[in-house]
Amino acid sequence: MSPIIAIRGLSKTCASGFHALDAVDLDIRPGEIFAPLGPNGAGKTTLISIICGIVTPTSGSVSVDGHDIITDFRAARTLIGLVPQELHTDAFETVWATVSFSRGLFGRRANPAHIERVLRDLALWDKKDSMIRTLSGGIKRRLLIAKALSHEPRVLFLDEPTAGVDVELRRDMWALVRRLRASGVTIILTTHYIEEAEEMADRIGVISKGELVIVEEKAALMRKLGRKQLTLQLPQPLAAVPPALSGWQLALAKGGNELIYTFDASEAEDDSRGIAALLRGLGEAGVHYRDLHTRQSSLEDIFVELVSDRQAGGMPGPAQRNPA
Amino acid sequence: MSALNGLAIRAIYRFEMARFGRTLMQSLISPVISTALYFVVFGAAIGGHLQDVGGVPYGAFIVPGLIMLSLLTQSISNASFGIYFPKFTGTIYELLSAPVSYVEITLAYVGAAATNSVILGLVILSTAAVIVPLQIAHPLWMLSFLVLTAVTFSLAGFIIGVWADGFEKLQVIPLLIVTPLTFLGGSFYSIDMLPPFWRTVSLFNPVVYLISGFRWSFQGASDVAIGVSLAMTLAFLAVFLAAVAWIFRTGYKLKA
Ligand SMILES: Nc1ncnc2c1ncn2[C@@H]1O[C@H](COP(=O)(O)OP(=O)(O)OP(=O)(O)O)[C@@H](O)[C@H]1O
Ligand SMILES: [Mg+2]
Numbered sequence: 244m245s246p247i248i249a250i251r252g253l254s255k256t257c258a259s260g261f262h263a264l265d266a267v268d269l270d271i272r273p274g275e276i277f278a279p280l281g282p283n284g285a286g287k288t289t290l291i292s293i294i295c296g297i298v299t300p301t302s303g304s305v306s307v308d309g310h311d312i313i314t315d316f317r318a319a320r321t322l323i324g325l326v327p328q329e330l331h332t333d334a335f336e337t338v339w340a341t342v343s344f345s346r347g348l349f350g351r352r353a354n355p356a357h358i359e360r361v362l363r364d365l366a367l368w369d370k371k372d373s374m375i376r377t378l379s380g381g382i383k384r385r386l387l388i389a390k391a392l393s394h395e396p397r398v399l400f401l402d403e404p405t406a407g408v409d410v411e412l413r414r415d416m417w418a419l420v421r422r423l424r425a426s427g428v429t430i431i432l433t434t435h436y437i438e439e440a441e442e443m444a445d446r447i448g449v450i451s452k453g454e455l456v457i458v459e460e461k462a463a464l465m466r467k468l469g470r471k472q473l474t475l476q477l478p479q480p481l482a483a484v485p486p487a488l489s490g491w492q493l494a495l496a497k498g499g500n501e502l503i504y505t506f507d508a509s510e511a512e513d514d515s516r517g518i519a520a521l522l523r524g525l526g527e528a529g530v531h532y533r534d535l536h537t538r539q540s541s542l543e544d545i546f547v548e549l550v551s552d553r554q555a556g557g558m559p560g561p562a563q564r565n566p567a
Numbered sequence: 568m569s570a571l572n573g574l575a576i577r578a579i580y581r582f583e584m585a586r587f588g589r590t591l592m593q594s595l596i597s598p599v600i601s602t603a604l605y606f607v608v609f610g611a612a613i614g615g616h617l618q619d620v621g622g623v624p625y626g627a628f629i630v631p632g633l634i635m636l637s638l639l640t641q642s643i644s645n646a647s648f649g650i651y652f653p654k655f656t657g658t659i660y661e662l663l664s665a666p667v668s669y670v671e672i673t674l675a676y677v678g679a680a681a682t683n684s685v686i687l688g689l690v691i692l693s694t695a696a697v698i699v700p701l702q703i704a705h706p707l708w709m710l711s712f713l714v715l716t717a718v719t720f721s722l723a724g725f726i727i728g729v730w731a732d733g734f735e736k737l738q739v740i741p742l743l744i745v746t747p748l749t750f751l752g753g754s755f756y757s758i759d760m761l762p763p764f765w766r767t768v769s770l771f772n773p774v775v776y777l778i779s780g781f782r783w784s785f786q787g788a789s790d791v792a793i794g795v796s797l798a799m800t801l802a803f804l805a806v807f808l809a810a811v812a813w814i815f816r817t818g819y820k821l822k823a
Contacts, residue, residue: 257823292823295660295663295664296663296664297660297663297664297822297823298822298823299818299822299823316666317572317666317668318666319666320664320665320666321666323664325660325661325664327657327660329657331656331657331658331660331661332656332658333656333658334656335586335589336582336585340585344578344581344582345661346578347574347575347577347578347581348574348575348578348579348661348662348665348667349575349665349666350572350574350575350666350667351574352574390661
């Protein structure tokens with residue numbers, strides 16, 4: 244399947260000499276929800292801005308459905324809808340006027356039925372004659388989504404669409420994003436709520452200091468980099484891990500009252516090193532336990548680990564994995 | 568590149584005309600009132616005591632200059648504000664991400680600003696016709712100069728709007744350059760009335776040619792030959808077009 248967006252060697256060096264984006268290569272697949280994640284200032288918005296034509300790249304190329312964003316910008320941009328991170332809206336236009344304006348700007352013939360559908364989808368219909376400056380922040384955010392959808396884009400960029408949005412509205416937005424995806428729209432969604440990416444994304448790209456650190460299916464990423472932890476509560480504290488159990492990476496906690504086994508997906512699937520083998524080994528070593536529970540790292544744990552390793556200058560930490 | 572995105576041009580044009588409609592007071596009524604005041608003070612009150620200029624009563628003589636004064640300042644302020652404001656509020660993101668070329672953006676913004684200025688010019692002309700006896704020797708030329716000047720200076724305004732990064736910069740060129748040049752460009756007098764030295768100096772003031780050509784279309788006579796006036800107006804247009812073309816090529820001040 245050929246990518247809907249193909250990014251090659253994309254760099255942006257600001258006037259100050261700062262590398263906002265550094266040689267990014269990325270293919271975004273048609274119909275997926277792709278979530279670029281990264282700390283503040285990582286370069287997510289810069290990446291989006293270049294693809295959408297707001298920022299000029301220093302080097303590299305981007306094509307959207309085969310159309311180069313510079314030499315064939317008209318065809319490329321026609322396919323794209325953008326909801327920017329900042330709430331940039333007019334003040335004195337009505338909701339209806341500004342959404343209709345967006346459609347015209349993207350070279351589409353007026354289609355009141357479509358605009359009505361979009362406004363109803365975003366629960367903006369009863370506000371259609373309101374002046375924009377009278378709207379609340381959350382409603383303005385929805386209005387920006389409506390503008391982006393006014394011209395029926397095939398690729399939708401949502402730059403932190405749920406920042407400052409209440410829980411209910413966030414759920415509504417997720418539902419809308421899923422509906423759009425079901426209708427074949429490719430969605431690029433940035434967020435600082437990692438659980439949002441965990442919930443929504445098909446694939447995740449972690450950006451740090453302008454570099455794309457890793458791109459992976461969400462499920463694969465969590466399998467590969469996710470860690471599991473088995474905690475055993477012991478009736479009698481242990482002074483040290485019995486030598487017979489040295490085949491497992493075990494640690495004692497809570498004054499020897501807890502035995503913790505940290506392992507990853509490959510170890511979990513390994514018959515000689517998985518939980519069942521460990522429990523057998525414990526029995527053989529005469530270690531009893533009162534209770535046990537397991538915990539799986541969230542995407543957030545993985546993300547924090549990936550990013551903090553990079554912030555620390557790429558020094559491999561104790562939990563460093565090779566993503567390749 | 569494919570054909571023009573006409574729907575986009577229309578969308579921007581309409582957006583701008585709606586904006587002018589909302590600020591009717593600012594963009595139409597206030598220039599009309601101030602021009603009417605000029606007519607009353609210079610035309611009726613003081614002008615009554617002045618000699619005719621080249622056989623034309625003073626009140627009627629100043630009409631073309633006054634229209635030009637408003638046309639220049641309003642064209643510049645309308646067009647500069649039109650493109651500066653989206654930069655200021657951030658809504659320019661949409662314009663930059665839309666499938667529109669710079670040519671289309673310019674056509675739409677300059678077209679809307681020029682339309683508004685032409686309407687303004689005609690309204691002032693009608694106001695003047697009520698106050699002073701008026702005759703127009705070459706109506707078609709009059710209209711052509713009106714449109715040409717409106718377009719040329721809306722283009723100048725557009726450039727200023729792209730260049731400006733604050734509201735002061737938006738004001739500074741109209742205030743410090745255009746208004747003085749227009750006042751000294753023969754709005755209220757014929758440069759033939761000046762001593763020879765100052766007459767020569769005046770010929771370096773480009774606005775002299777605009778006003779002179781426009782006045783010729785009313786009165787059939789002018790300070791400078793009509794051909795020279797026309798050439799100068801077109802030269803302005805060419806200079807501003809070149810500046811806009813340069814902005815397009817470099818993305819100057821529009822894109823990071
Ligand atoms: N025009 C510019 N000049 C100088 N630096 C810039 C410019 N634009 C962006 N930057 C810098 O580039 C870096 C990346 O910014 P960007 O907005 O892409 O980050 P981000 O990942 O979207 O962050 P956030 O999560 O805070 O939105 C930042 O350090 C920012 O300060
Ligand atoms: Mg950002």
